[in-house]
Amino acid sequence: MKKLLIFIIFSIFIPSNIFAIGQMTEPIIIDNALRGQEVIETLTLLNSKDKEESFVLSASGDIDGWATFYQSDDLDFSDPIESVTIPARSYFSVLVKINIPIDTPNKNYAGELVVKSISKNEDGEEGVSSNVGFGVGREVSITITDNEIIDLKTAIIPLEYSFEKDNNLEIKIIHTNNGNISIKPSVQIKITKNNETAFNAIFPYAENEEPIKPGERKEMPLFEWQDANKEAGKYRAEIKILVNGEVVQEEDFGFSVVDPKLESINNFADKFLAGVAVVGWGSMTLGWIFIGLFFVIISIVFGFVYFLKKHRITK
Secondary structure (H helix, E strand, O other): OHHHHHHHHHHHHOOOOOOOEEEOOOOEEEEEEOOOOEEEEEEEEEEOOOOOEEEEEEEEEOOOOOEEEEEOOOOOOOOOEOEEEEOOOEEEEEEEEEEOOOOOOOOEEEEEEEEEEEEEOOOOOEEEOOOOOOOEEEEEEEEEOOOOOOOEEEEEEEOOOEEEOOOOEEEEEEEEEOOOOOEOOEEEEEEEEOOEEEEEEEEOOOOOOOOEOOOOEEEOOOEEEOOOOOOOEEEEEEEEEEEOOEEEEEEEEEEEEEOHHHHHHHHHHHHHHHHHHHHOOOOHHHHHHHHHHHHHHHHHHHHHHHHHHHHHHHO
C-alpha cells in the first residue's frame, strides 16, 4: 500500500512524461517455502501516460534469476516474455513464476519484481528510460524451510438448492493451495435421503492433470449427480476433501428434488389454504369456522326449501 500511495503522489505532482509506471499490488511474502518449489503470482501494472508504452520486466536482489514472466492468458507457461506493451491509461496483468533453486540454503531471501519503462533515444533505438531507471518494484520475501505444509481451502458451491427430477445436482469445486507443496486432492461426495444413502463415491484427482501448485487457485470440472430414478424429496450432500487419503475439509448442505406434478398439487393446496385464511381475516381457524357456518346455513336453506315443497305437494 505504501508503494501505491507513493505512485499516486508522484502521478499527481510529477509530469506524466517522467513517471509512467506503477504496480498496484501488495508485497509477496512466502513463508515455509521448499527448495525446488514453484510459486505463481499475478502482477498488475499501470501505464499512467496518455499514450501506449512498453515496459521491461525483471527480478532483483536475492531472487535475481528466479523469476520468469508470462502473458496472463499463457496458463501453460509455454512462452516467456521479458517486456510488455500497455495501452494508454490502462491496467495490465502478467503472470510471474518464481522457481526456488533446489540447492538454496535455509534462510530468508528478499528481492523485488521490477518494471521499467522503455523509451527511444534520439536515434530511434529503444532502451530503458533514464528518467525512471530505478523502476517500480514489488517486494518479495521468501523464507526457505524443510517443513512440508499442507494447507488447502476448498470452496464448495451448489449451483441450485432445489431442482426438478429431470435435472441434476451440480456442484462447483474450487481449490486454493495455501501450503508449500503441490497437491492432488480427491473429493468424496455422499448423498442421503431420510438417512439412507442414495449415492457415495470418491473422485480421485485426474492422473493427467497438473497438481495444484502452492499459491495456486484451481476450479475443477463441474460435478453432476445424475440419477434418472431419484425420488422427489429433501436430500443432504456430505462432501469431504482428501489429500493423501487424509480428510482436510468437510462440508454439507441440504437440497430438494421436486416432482412438477406434486408441486402443482402442493401449489393448489397452498392457494386454497391461503384463501381460507383470507375468509377468516388472516386467521386459518376463523376461516374454517366461517366456511363451516356457510355450509350449515346452506344446508338449512336447502332443508327449508325441501320442506316447503313437500308440504305444498301433500296439500
